[in-house]
Amino acid sequence: IEAGPVRRYDAIVVGAGFSGLYQLHLLRDRLGLSVRVLEAAGGIGGTWYWNRYPGARCDSESYYYSYSFSRELEDEWDWTERYPDHGEIRRYLDHVADRFDLRRDIQLGTCVAGAAYDEAANRWTVTTESGECFEAQFLITAVGCLSSTNVPEIPGLARFSGAQYHTGRWPHDGVDFSGKRVGLIGTGSTGIQAAPVIAAEAAHLTVFQRTANYSVPARNGPMDDAFRTWVRENSSELRAKARAAPNGHPFDFSDRSALAVSPQERQAIYEAAWERGGLRFRAAFRDIMLDPDANETASAFIRDKIRGLVHDPVVAETLTPRDHLFGTKRPPIDTHYFETFNRSNVKLVDLKATPIAAIVPEGVRTSDATYPLDVIVFATGFDALTGPLLALDIRGRDGVALKDVWAAGPRSYLGLQVPGFPNLFTMTGPGSPSVLTNMPVAIEQHAEWIADCIGHLRERGLDRIEATPDAAESWGTEVNRAASATLLPMASSSWYLGANVPGKPRVFMPYAGGMAHYRGLCERVVADGYSGFALG
Ligand code: NA7
Numbered sequence: 001i002e003a004g005p006v007r008r009y010d011a012i013v014v015g016a017g018f019s020g021l022y023q024l025h026l027l028r029d030r031l032g033l034s035v036r037v038l039e040a041a042g043g044i045g046g047t048w049y050w051n052r053y054p055g056a057r058c059d060s061e062s063y064y065y066s067y068s069f070s071r072e073l074e075d076e077w078d079w080t081e082r083y084p085d086h087g088e089i090r091r092y093l094d095h096v097a098d099r100f101d102l103r104r105d106i107q108l109g110t111c112v113a114g115a116a117y118d119e120a121a122n123r124w125t126v127t128t129e130s131g132e133c134f135e136a137q138f139l140i141t142a143v144g145c146l147s148s149t150n151v152p153e154i155p156g157l158a159r160f161s162g163a164q165y166h167t168g169r170w171p172h173d174g175v176d177f178s179g180k181r182v183g184l185i186g187t188g189s190t191g192i193q194a195a196p197v198i199a200a201e202a203a204h205l206t207v208f209q210r211t212a213n214y215s216v217p218a219r220n221g222p223m224d225d226a227f228r229t230w231v232r233e234n235s236s237e238l239r240a241k242a243r244a245a246p247n248g249h250p251f252d253f254s255d256r257s258a259l260a261v262s263p264q265e266r267q268a269i270y271e272a273a274w275e276r277g278g279l280r281f282r283a284a285f286r287d288i289m290l291d292p293d294a295n296e297t298a299s300a301f302i303r304d305k306i307r308g309l310v311h312d313p314v315v316a317e318t319l320t321p322r323d324h325l326f327g328t329k330r331p332p333i334d335t336h337y338f339e340t341f342n343r344s345n346v347k348l349v350d351l352k353a354t355p356i357a358a359i360v361p362e363g364v365r366t367s368d369a370t371y372p373l374d375v376i377v378f379a380t381g382f383d384a385l386t387g388p389l390l391a392l393d394i395r396g397r398d399g400v401a402l403k404d405v406w407a408a409g410p411r412s413y414l415g416l417q418v419p420g421f422p423n424l425f426t427m428t429g430p431g432s433p434s435v436l437t438n439m440p441v442a443i444e445q446h447a448e449w450i451a452d453c454i455g456h457l458r459e460r461g462l463d464r465i466e467a468t469p470d471a472a473e474s475w476g477t478e479v480n481r482a483a484s485a486t487l488l489p490m491a492s493s494s495w496y497l498g499a500n501v502p503g504k505p506r507v508f509m510p511y512a513g514g515m516a517h518y519r520g521l522c523e524r525v526v527a528d529g530y531s532g533f534a535l536g
Contacts, residue, residue, distance in 0.1 A: 004131055004132050004133060005133070006125070006133045006134070006135050007036070007132070007133070007134050007135070008034075008134075008135045008136070009033075009034045009035060009036045009134060009135070009136045010027070010033035010034045010035065010136060010137055010138065011027050011033050011034075011035045011036075011136050011137065011138040011139070011140060011454070012035075012036050012037075012038060012115075012124065012126050012134050012136040012138070012139050012140070013027070013035060013036070013037045013038070013140045013141075013142050014037075014038050014039075014112050014115075014126075014139070014140070014141045014142060014143055014392065015037070015038075015039060015046060015141065015142035015143045015144060016037050016039035016041075016044040016045070016046065016097075016106050016108070016142075017044070017045060017046015017047055017048070017049070017093070017142065017144055018046060018067075018093070018439060018440055018443050019046070019142035019144070019427045019428060019443045019446065019447065020037050020039070020046070020106075020142035021037075021044065021093065021096055021097060021100075021102055022067060022069070022443060022444060022447045023140055023142055023427065023447045023450065023451070024037050024102055024105055024106070025100050025102060026447055026448065026450075026451035027140075027451055027454065028105060029100070030451060030455075031451060031454060031455050031458070033138075033454070035105055036105060036107060036134060036136070037102075037105055037106040037107065037142075038107050038110045038112055038126065038128065038134070039106060039107065039108050039109075039110060040109070040110065040111040040112070041108065041109070042108055042109050043090070043094075043108060044090075044093055044094065044097050044103075044106060044108070045089070045090045045093050045094075046093075046142075046144050046147070047144050047146060047147060047168075048086050048089040048090050048093065049090065050147070050168050050169055050170065051086055051167060051168055051170065051190075052086050052087075052170040052171075052172060052174075053165075053167035053168075053170045053190065053193075053194050053377070053379070054175075054177075054193075054194050054197035054198055054201070055193035055194045055195075055196065055197040055198075055335070056085065056086040056167070056170075056190075056193060056194075057083050057084065057085045057086065057193060057218075057220070058083055058084050058085075058089060059083065059189065059218070059278070059279055059332070059333050060083075060249065060279070060438045060439070060440075061082055061083060061249075061278065062079035062081060062082065062083060062084040062088075062223065063079060063223075063228075063231045063238070064238060064239070064242050064249065064250055064438060064440075064441075065084060065089075065438060065439070065440060066079075066092065066440060067096065067440060067444065068239045068242075068243075068440070068441075068444060069444060071235070073096065073099065074232075074235060075232065077092060077095065078223075078228065079092075079223050079228075080222060080223055081220055081221065081222055081223055082218075082219070082220050082221050082222075082223060083218055083220045083278075110128050110130070110132065111128060111129040111130075112126055112127070112128055112129075112392050113127050113128055113129045113393065114126070114127045114392070114393040114394075114395070115127075115139055115392055115393065115394045115395070115424075116394075116395040116399065117395065117396050117397060117421060117422060117423075117424070119397050119398070122137065122422070122423070122463050122464055123135050123136065123137060124136050124137070124138070124139040124423065124424070126139065137423055137463070138423045138424075138425070138454060139394075139423065139424045139425070140424075140425045140427060140450060141388075141389055141392065141394075141424070141425070141426050141427060141429070142427045142428075143388035143389060143391075143392070144388055144428065145382075145384055145385045145388070145428050145434060145435050146168070146381075146382040146384055146435075147168070147382065147387070147388045148382055148383040148384075148387030148388050148391055149166045149168040149169055149378075149382060149383075150380050150381050150382050150383050150387075150500060150501055151166055151378050151380060152185075152378075152380055153502075154356055154358065154359050155357075155358045155359070156358040156359040156360055156365075157359045159359065159360065159361050160359045160360075160361060160363075160373075160376060161361040161362065162363075162373055162374045162375055162376065163175070163374070163375045163376075164375070164376040164377075164378065165375070165376075165377055165378065166377075166378040166379075166380070167186075167190045167191075167194060167377060167378065167379045168190075168382060175375065177198055177201040177202040177375065178201055178202070178203075179202075179203050180202050180203055180204075180374040180375050181202070181203055181204045181206070181363075181372060181373050181374050181375070182198055182202040182204065182205050182206070182373065182374065182375045182376075182377060183205075183206045183208060183363065183364050183371060183373040183375070183376045183377065184198060184205060184206070184207050184208065184376075184377045184379060185208045185356075185364075185376065185377070185378050185379065185380055186208075186210075186378065186379030186380040186381065187207065187209045187210070187211070187212070187213050187379070188213065188329075188330070188332065188379065188381055189330060189332035189333075190379040190381070191207070191379035192213060192215050192332040192334045192337045193332070193334065193335070193337075194377065194379055195207055195337060195340050195346075196334070196335060196336045196337055196339075196340045198377065199340045199343055199345060199346050202345070202375075203345065204345045204346075204347070205340075205345060205346045205347070206346075206347045206348075206349055206364075206371050206373065207341075207346065207347070207348050207349065208349045208351055208356065208364065208366075209318070209319070209348060209349065209350060209351060210351040210352065211321070211323065211324070211329070211352075211493060212318065212319050212320055212321040212322065213321055213329070213331075213332060214299065214302045214321050214326040214327070214331055214332075215302075215331065215332040215333060215334040215337050215338070216273075216274065216277060216278065216279075216281040216302065216331065216332075216333050216334070217274065217277040217333065217334060217335070218277050218278055218333040218334060218335050219275075219276065219277030219278065220335055238250045242438060242441050243441060243515075243516065243519070244516050245515065245516060246514030246515060246516060246517070247436060247437050247438060247514070247515060248437035248438035248439075248440075248441030248442060248515045249279060249280065249438045251279075251280045251283040252283065253283045253286060254269075254283060254284055254285050254286055255286055256285055256286060257285060257286060257287045257291070257294060258284075258285035258287060258288060258291075258294035258295075258297045258298065259287070259291070259293055259294050259297070266285075266297055267301070269284050269285070270284060270297075270298065270301040272284075274301075274305065277333065278333055279331070279333060281298075281331075282298075282327055282331070284298070285297075285298070288326070288327065289327050289486050289487055289488070290485070290486060290487065291487075292325065292487060292490075295325045295326060295327065295328075295487055296325065298326050298327075299321070299325050299326040302321075302326055303320050303321070305338075306319050306320050306338055307320065309338040309339055309342075310338050310339075310341050310342065311342045312341070312342075315341050315348050316341075318348055318350045319338060319341065319348065324490065324491040324492075324493075324494075325487055325490060325491070327487070327488075328487050328488055328489075328490045328491035328494065329491045329493070329494040329495075329496075330435075330494070330495070330496070349366060349371065351366070354366040354367045354368045354369070355367055359376070363376075364376065380500075381495055381500050382495065383501045383504070384435070384495040384496075384498070384500075384509070385410070385429065385430040385435065385498075385509045385510070386406060386410050386430055386498070386504075386509070387501075389402065389426060389429065389430075390402060390403045390406070394421065394424065396418070396420040396421035396422070396424070397420050397421070397422065398420075400420055402418065402421065405418065405420060406505075407505070408505050408507075409498070409505035409506075409507030409509075410429070410430035410431065410507065410509060411431070411472050411473070411475075411476050412426065412429055412430060412431040412432075412467070412472060412475065413431070413467035413468075413471045413472045413475045413532055413533070414431065414432065414467075414475060414518075414521070414522060414525070414532075415428070415429045415430060415431035415432025415433070415434070415475075415511060416429065416431075416432065416446065416449070416450070416467075417465070417466065417467035417472075417533070418467060418472065419466065419467045419468060419469045419471075419472050420466075421466070422464045422465065422466040423464055423465060423466070425446075425450045425453075427443065427446045427447065427450070428442060428443060428446060430507075430509040430510070431475060431476070431479050431509070431510075431511055432446065432510070432511055432518070433510060433511040433512070433513065433514065433515045433518045434446070434510070435496070435509075435510045436488075436510050436511075436512055436515075437515040441515060442515055445515070445518075445519055445522070449522050449526075452526065453465060453526075453530070456526075456530070457535065460535075462535050462536060463536065464534075464535065464536045465530065465533050465534070465535050466533065466534050466536075467532060467533055467534075468532055468533065468534055470532070471531075471532030471533070474532075475532075478511075478513070479508065479509075479510075479511050479512075480508065482511055482512040482513035482514075483508040483510075483512045485512070485513075486512050488508065488512055489508050496508055496509060496510055497509070
């Protein structure tokens, strides 16, 4: 590919999802920087551009899975359902892009192939797959955490004679399942959302389950006017509550221990939380994610529910999680997932008992049977957090590659910067609390912190900021400490640990110390004159 002329900007932002849009707005409209956003997809929306699989819907509720920086934006947008589906979120982000006139600085269909730092010039050079070349003082990655799809390397995959899709790269004109025999591999949040919708349309659905999962009903429904009015009237309080919460959701966390109440009272509290539905089930007691005995009461409650919902006792047992506690892997919420297995056109295959041996032209072959299929849907997740960053082939000072620096696992300072990579900011990167948080809350904090930081440099005539190795080392220790204060590291096969991708280093990647606490730490770093960073 022939290199084109170099185009120069103050900042390059990679990605035009929730993060990239807001970062562009702040850098351009608040600081007056020249900014180019490079986006691989053919439209804006990030994860919501790609994830259009049946049932794709956010697990955060619509009234707080949105930006909070503009009251006008909030007042003019009406959500239609308790949880927004992928199409509605795209319409919202399209509206944001138009309203803040963002599109003129976003370049779609532009896949970054490499980014290299030139020390002498203090500039980043970003090249694209089509040979374009950009140069900027600041490079900000807004590439999301769950955007590198993970398709398992199953022998024979390429020889399948039917159609195969990964949920994170879903065709925009949809997939017609009518009359088809469909195989769905994976029972994480995605598979659990997709299964009921596919089952209702397909002739037959086979769900291939490796790990049985806990799931709580979402209880989705239309957003009624009374609720909408209540949200508008209480918007400031709700947003403040979300910002003050450990996970960015405006939940009322119980201050009681699950072990400090009688079994009858505990059951009643869990029943009420189950009826209300959603991720806030975790807030029923304060120690569900902290104390294994407390957690076991929640886990046991959900296991009982599964047994009650699924008619066939053998299928119910297979669907009942045994090898991890509730919430230690990212807990899904669902709409009639377990009930789907009561349908006569749905079969569950337990891959723990009968692993997949190969994909054959006619379908999936396990250790004991062949399942003939017309379509295979891979709901097998993502190379989380590090995958999208390493795909950019980032090279810092002296040409050192990020993939080499992170060979034993990611290290960062606050999830925002990596030593050796000056003026590179990694929004929602490993070491940030973003994936354990209602995302827009984390994203707004990151974008504002980065914009303030760049503003600070410019006000003082400084050109460069870089995390020190000591600060990154200490932050790594803090990330480990925070994780081990919770039950999260107990699930040995979670994507938080990188365990879902063969060969990936097992390092607990997100910061589990809570979003509000993290925000405070970031503010303290600024108040201390950007402690842990070298400015020059
Ligand atoms: P997840 O949560 O990583 O789930 C992936 C699922 O696919 C999970 O059930 C895996 O089983 C299964 N899987 C992965 N590889 C294989 C192979 N090789 N064979 C069989 N089954 C496999 O991804 P999701 O897309 O559901 O959710 C991602 C996030 O999106 C979610 O956490 C929310 O934040 C939104 P395993 O559990 O590893 O045994």
